[in-house]
Every structure is written in structure tokens, then in C-alpha cells.
Amino acid sequence: MSAVLRTRPAALVALAVVTLILAWALVPGLFTGQDPIAGVPADKLLAPGAAHWFGTDHLGRDLFARTVHGTSLSVRAALLAIGVALVAGSGIGLLAGFLGGPVDDALMRATDVLLAIPGLLLSLAVVTALGFGTVKVAIAVGVASVATFARVMRSQVLRVRHATYVEAARLAGAGRGAVLLRHVLPNAAGPVLALAAVELGAVILAVSALSFLGYGATPPTPEWGSLVAEGRDYLAVAWWYSTLPGLVIALFVLAVGVLGRALTRETRTDR
């Protein structure tokens, strides 16, 4: 990793951006002293300036404070979604690839069905069934990404399943479970984890999209997607309302993408 950072300054910048935004999520109070919930109605729709870096919204709330405080909810939702996709997808891929035969067929056809439905549409269906709220949005987005993880995991398992050391472990008398967890999983996990890093960006976009559509946190709780959505009605008079939170989302997604690709390269060179 450190080698990549040295040779690729873009990755270094990306790392800085991601670190900063993760810090927003962990300790928002350190970055802004303003209240994200209570505003001053008289100061509504002020343009960005020294007092309000991102301007203010229609109720006079500081948009920078709302963006910073909304980070934690959005990033947590994205991590939860990735967690759901990673655990469920890897589980499916691992079983399918390792057991093969009818189990493989059944699981893979099921993921094919999932892949056939556009991700956002699938998330919408799931979130409608589960109900509104950030956690439910995260689960819905996670479910929609399961198939990708299952496919990558399965292909990796197929690669190592017949490797000499796995055969050797079997011959030495190790049980199927032990072989699966101690030999197959660790050797197949690298590309899947790299995929998680790459997918994180897409997942943040999906979570924000659903919260933009009104499935996320209820107002006045700030969340990236809903901040952009709230600004829609004011685009003609307050460009900063949707634009600046939107830029933060774009920056974060870009930075995560650059980092993710750097990681992918790293895992390839390791191999």
C-alpha cells in the first residue's frame, strides 16, 4: 500500500479526502460549532461566506454543519450496506464454489436473478417492503449488491479449490469446514475485499439516491442525499443548497474509487 501511495499522488490525495470525511463522521463537533438542526430563520438562504461556508438553507440552518453532521449517518449506512453485501455475498459464493454441483447451480441461478434486476430498482423494492429509515435503506442497498460479491467470491474459490495445498490439506485429513475456512477463504478473500473498497463508492451513491428519494432519515435529521433533495426547490435562488453537499458526495465517491483501485492493484501484485 505504501508503495502505491508513493508512486501515485492521486491515491495520496484520495486518502487525505477519505480520512477527513471519516473524521467528520466520527467527531463532527470538531469541524463545525454550528447547530445542524436549529437554524436562525432570519438568516435563511444566505450565500456561502465566512460565517456559513456552505451557505444556509431555507430555515436558516448552516449547510456546512448539516453536511458534516450528515456524514456519519451516510457513511455508516454505506458501511453497513457493504457489510451486508460482503458477508451474505461471500457466504453464497464460498458455498457455491466449494460445494459445486446442484448447490452451485441453485445458488448461482438465484444470484443471476438478482443480477437481472437493476440494483437501484431492487433496493427500492426492498426498502418499500422494509419501511423507511437509514438502516433499512442500508440493508436494501446491501441486498442489491450481494450478487456481485457472490460471483467474485465463487470465481476465486473455483481458482483455489483444486490448488495443491488445498488437496494436500484434504489428504492430510482436514474436514471440509476446516479446509473451507482455513485454506480456501483466506486465499480467495483478497480480490473480494478489494471489490468492497471499489463498491463503497457505488454504495454511497445508492444510499444517497434512496435518501434523495425520501426513503432515508426523517427531517430534520441531515443526511447527504436528503440535503441534495431539499435543495431542489431552491435551485433557481440558492445554487449552493444542493450543489455543495452534492460536491462532497462526489468528492468522497471519487476518492474512495481511487483508493479502491489502488488497493485492487496491490492485491494483484501480491499474487
Place this chain on the structure above:
Amino acid sequence: MVPNHPSRATASPTTSPETRTSTTRATAVAAAALAAGLALTGCAGPDAASGAASDAAPAEPTPGGTLKFALGAAPQGVDPQQVGSNVSIYVARQLADSLTDQDPETGEIGPWLAESWDVSDDLTRFTFHLRDGVTFSDGSALDSADVRASFDAIAGDLGAAAPLAASYLAGYEETEVPDEHTATVVFDEPNAQFLQATSTVSLAILAEETAAVDPAERLQGDVVGSGPFVLESYTQDQGAVVTRREGYDWAPASAEHEGDAYLERIEFSVVPESGVRAGGLASDQFDAVGDVLPQDVPQIEGSGGAVLTRANPGVPFVLQPNLTRAPLDDVEVRRALLVAIDRQELVDTVLSDAFEPATGILASTTPGYADLSDRLAFDPEEAGRILDDAGWAPGPDGIRVKDGEPLEIEVTYTPVFTGSGPVLELVAQQLRAVGVDLTLRQLTAAEQTTAQDSGDYDFYYYNVTRADADILRTQFSTAQRNLSLREPDDVVDPLLDEQLGEADPATRETIAAEAQEALLDQALAVPLFELAQSIGVRGDVHGVTFDASSRLLFHDAWIEQE
């Protein structure tokens, strides 16, 4: 379901030579109508009510063309008798006519489908003499059987799906049809609000066959009316298209012209974002748009358009408490909330000049309105004191606590009006300052019926439009809608019933005023602001008018043709 109800001002026979009522009643009722008219015009202003036709030196109306209208919310359907929200009525009102018409300028009740009527002295029998030559869009002639079928349906099976129309027919016994041009509506008790109710879209007359159609199918467009436009298509959540009815010749006297409507077609589409509506108007994608918010006014006026406004009578936007749930079962909490809200700030921050802060439990343009602004004056210290006395002590995070329970209240709402979200967010911000945690729960139109039926809400946020104080009975009587799930009592309920049976307008107004005080004594609703219609039209669109309940009429509307 979201209330926003149809109507025009108070009742009364007028104008027609055949009208036969007892002299004293006729005088008294005429006075009521006049008072209603004054109240209406007083607030709306003649320029606002007459629409764009008076601006900009318009030439002679040129028939033809398609008007593209952007609605701020999705209509519930297109059945005039069932729908209640403003956007639904914008569409449904064009399809059907009513027995009477209320003049938006004077508030007087005039003839429409009925050319005259008689009212019995005890206000229980209303005889309508129907106009000759009126036909429905399927070609059949209007006769008294259609009137009977419409009212029988509303008082019967349709009633559950059309609560407002049903409430106008409270105490309905039957409609007698001595001949095909005469219909007598009979009630089992005096019904002082009925004549005005016949001018509303809820009691519009539809063809007899329509009464037999399933309510859900009627909402989707299976309705036959006699209006100046005919429904061409309706797509739920997307919009509707109506086309001109050839041979329409029974416009009410308050219309600018007789005969067919000028416009060939009106295309309604649903555009929930107000900025998109305003931008669409400025870039000629729409000819007229609903629910213009303050931030959009400069864009519309800058592109040569105009914003037409008119205040809605009826119950203003209120938070109505569910009395079966803590903490709103505590009357002191409700009383504190009455004075904890800065209504002027709501209007100044997220609404526009067209809107007024609520000053009572009725909108100020409603006949019978009582000014209770002194009880609603913003006083956060007083609110804090009431809550302190009631045992709600400030908690660690600023939210008050009593017996370990935080003062958390959820408000349930549907986005029938574009400004609702920001208004409620600001209310929540104001309430947090006195230690009340108000959270917002937005429902879709489909979910709200379930929520209402199951009583699954703390506060319910809504408004209802009607130019008659009887709307209080409809909304607050324990025998009617009763969103508060209140037990019958011996103060509020008797007052609400009494005004309905009172023939003398002055006495009726006094009783209504007492009822308003009694409702606020118990804080059975926390009024927020009065709704106003705020319609943006392009410079070349003229003659878009408001009816007496501030809903749009397109019969006189025309677009300058090249």
C-alpha cells in the same frame, strides 16, 4: 382523503323569481350570504379573484389551444364527489356542475343546474327546480332521477369513500322526485348548511349510471358529468387530460361568458418540485402552475408571467391531536403548544405574502370566523411556564421529561401542499426551543387512510376548505370525522350540533363563535397558517378564475392565439 374541502360561502336562495321562501327567512338568509360575500371579497381582493384576465390589456378571447398545467401534488382521483384535495378538485371541478353556484365576488348563491329552489321554514325540505336542456357528456338529459341517484349514493355506499360529501348530507332521509324537473331533498332535522353545500364540488350532480359504479373505478375516471370539459385520460400520480365539451350551454351567472369553454384541451401533469414548476413556466413548458412558493415568484414574474392568489376559507392548516395517546392526552401540553409556535415566522420564512398566520380555528375568510388571535399569540415563556406547572421538567438534552418519559410528539402528514415539509420542520425547530421534540412522519396518499382508520398518529396535520362554519362540526364532532378520537362531551358537541339547526344567521354565528372558543379551550387543534392558492400563469394566459372556495375554474380561460 386529505381534507381540503370544496365549497363556497354560506347559504341562501336569491335571484330567481320563482324562489318562494318565507319572507323573514329569505331576508335573514340573504343577509348571511351578503356577509359571506363581504368576508370573501374582503380578504381575497377583487384583482386576485378575477384572475389574469384583467391584467395587461387582453384582447378579445381567442378560442382554441391547449393549456398545460403543472399540479403541485398528485390528485387522489377525478370523481368530483369523492376527492377533497385542491389539486384533485382542479381537475374534477371541470367535469361536473352543481345544483347551485356561489358567486366568488358576492358570496351569493345563484342558480346553476337548478334554476330555482324553495326551502321549508324548518330547514328540512329543499326543493330544486332543474334547468331545462342540460345534458351529460354521454348525451343523456339531466333529470331529477340523477339528483336522487347522486345523493342516495353519497348518503349510502359511497359515503365511506366521500366523507365530506357525506357530512354535507348528514340527516339525509330521501330525495323525492314528483316530476323529472323537480327534486326535493328531505332531512330528518334542520340543515342550515345544505343550500351552500349544493354549490360545492362534493355535491356535484353526476349521471344516474355513475352512482352504480364502484367508488374505486369512479376515482380512476369512470364518471359522467355535465361540466364544460370531459375527461380524456387520467393516470394515477402522473396527470390527467380533459377536452372541451361541445354544446355546453349552462354556465352559471358568475362565469364571464356563456357557451363552450375557450380552451380545447387542458393537460394536467404532476410536478412535485416547485422549482421545476416555476422553471417550466419560465421556459414555456407549462402555461400555468399550482402552489407557487416565495422563492419562485421572481422567476415567474421575470418571465412575464403573473401569480394569482386567493385565500382559502375553512379550517386552516392545523395540528390535530390524538387524545388517546400520551403526551397529547394532557390538555396542558396542548395548551402550551398553542402559544409555543411563532406563526408569523412560519409565513415569513417558508411561505409567501399570499399566506396569513392562523388567528383562530377557522380561516379568517370563513363566514362565522371568530378572531382568537390573543389566545394564539407567540409566547414561549408562557409555554414553558405551562409545561413546568404540568410537571414537564427540562431534561439533559433540552427535551422536557416527566416521569422518565421525554416530551416527544410525532406529526403525521401527507405532502398535499408543497410548503408542508418546510413549515413542519420550522414548527419542530420552534418547539424544540421550549423543550418539545416534534418529529415528522410523511405518508403517501395511500398510507394515510390506513393511518387515519387505525388512529396511528399523535398529531395529524391537515386543512379543510369550506366557506361555512359547519366545517367545525364535520371535523371535530365526535359523531363525525373526529380525528382526535375524542369522547363525546357536553360542551363542544352540543354547540356544534346546535349551529346546524339554527335558522337565524346571527344566532348561528354566535353559537359557532362559542364553539370555536370551546375547541381552543381544550386545545383540540393547534392552528398554524391559512392556506392560500398561489397560481402562476404565463403572460398570454387569461381568464383563469377562482371559485368561491378558491379552486380553479377553466371555463373562461383562454390563451392568446397567434
